[in-house]
Amino acid sequence: AQSVTQLDSQVPVFEEAPVELRCNYSSSVSVYLFWYVQYPNQGLQLLLKYLSGSTLVKGINGFEAEFNKSQTSFHLRKPSVHISDTAEYFCAVSLIQGAQKLVFGQGTRLTINP
Amino acid sequence: EAGVAQSPRYKIIEKRQSVAFWCNPISGHATLYWYQQILGQGPKLLIQFQNNGVVDDSQLPKDRFSAERLKGVDSTLKIQPAKLEDSAVYLCASSLSQGARETQYFGPGTRLLVL
Numbered sequence: 355a356q357s358v359t360q361l362d363s364q365v366p367v368f369e370e371a372p373v374e375l376r377c378n379y380s381s382s383v384s385v386y387l388f389w390y391v392q393y394p395n396q397g398l399q400l401l402l403k404y405l406s407g408s409t410l411v412k413g414i415n416g417f418e419a420e421f422n423k424s425q426t427s428f429h430l431r432k433p434s435v436h437i438s439d440t441a442e443y444f445c446a447v448s449l450i451q452g453a454q455k456l457v458f459g460q461g462t463r464l465t466i467n468p
Numbered sequence: 469e470a471g472v473a474q475s476p477r478y479k480i481i482e483k484r485q486s487v488a489f490w491c492n493p494i495s496g497h498a499t500l501y502w503y504q505q506i507l508g509q510g511p512k513l514l515i516q517f518q519n520n521g522v523v524d525d526s527q528l529p530k531d532r533f534s535a536e537r538l539k540g541v542d543s544t545l546k547i548q549p550a551k552l553e554d555s556a557v558y559l560c561a562s563s564l565s566q567g568a569r570e571t572q573y574f575g576p577g578t579r580l581l582v583l
Contacts, residue, residue, distance in 0.1 A: 358510075386568055397472065397559055397574030398511070405569050444510050453523050453566040454499075458510030 356381040356447050358459035366465045367435055375430040375462045377445030385447040387428040388456065389419055392442040401443075404428065415439070440466045470494065472575035474560050480581045486548035489578045493541070493562030499523075501572060502535055502545050503559040511559055517543065518566050550582045 361376040379385065386405050390398040402413025409421040419430045428445060445459040473492040481487050493500050498519050503511035514533065516523040520540040528535070532551070537543040547554055557577040563570040 363508075390574075395576065397561075397576045398572075399574070400571050403569075403571070446510070448568050450568055452568065453516065453518075454563070454568045454570055454572070455513060455516070455524060456511075456572065458512070460508065460510050 356385060356449065356457045358445050358447055358457055360443075360445055360459035360462050362462050363460065364463045364465065366467060368467050369437055370434050372433050373431065373435050373439075373464065375443050375445075375464065377428045377430065377459060379426050379428065379445070379447050381426075381447060381449075384450045386450060387419075387421060388446040388448070389413065389417070389428070389430050390444045390446060390458075391415075392444065392461075394441070398444065401430070435464075435466050437466050437468065439464060472560055472562055472573055474558075474575040474578055476578060477576065478579050478581075480583065481550055483552055483582050484549040486546065487550055487580065488544050488546045489558050489560075489580075491543045491545070491560030491575060493543075493560070494573055497562035497564055497573070498540075499563045499566045499570070500537055500543050501561040501563075502543070503561065505557040505559055505577070507556070514545070516566070523566060547580075550580075552582050555580055555582045 357380045359378045388403045389401040404421045442461045446456045448454045500517045502514045505511045515525040517537040535545045559577045560575045561572040
């Protein structure tokens with residue numbers, strides 16, 4: 355079975371500072387990797403996904419993530435955050451074979467301070 | 469393009485009562501998912517439909533939860549009878565197909581409080 359660990363439950367940063375949200379996964383077979391964002395009182399929205407190819411994936415709103423197979427990690431980064439980035443961020447995996455079945459981490463709450 | 473619609477947005481019930489949630493996916497999306505998101509946790513898949521057939525309901529507590537998607541479009545999720553531990557946000561999502569590479573689009577969720 356697959357599992358996802360998001361190492362930080364909360365990350366406070368100042369506006370315009372860089373941020374990294376950490377995600378590690380466990381799986382005995384190959385997986386696809388996803389980052390979703392959840393703004394207050396809203397559903398989840400896809401930020402980016404890694405399917406194959408370049409290990410550096412660029413997403414919406416200036417976010418990017420790097421897939422590291424040897425470390426089984428998929429950390430999310432942004433060089434300069436804005437107040438509007440305040441949200442909950444979820445890392446997820448899905449097996450490559452068969453129907454998509456997302457397994458989510460517990461989430462990281464990103465708080466941007468002015 | 470309209471997103472995934474869910475209703476109601478909020479529901480408060482007493483334990484042992486029943487409750488139903490409704491979801492209308494994005495037009496043309498064949499695959500529909502129901503998730504349970506308990507406070508402080510990530511969403512957990514309850515059931516997945518492909519058109520009007522069930523693909524995966526392995527994590528659905530079938531003694532109290534049921535779901536249907538009779539015409540392959542909108543869907544309802546029911547809890548009967550509710551327990552305190554069912555307090556959560558119930559999210560509906562849809563995708564064009566069930567392929568592993570697909571993007572799931574989520575609705576705003578229904579927040580359920582069981583007293």
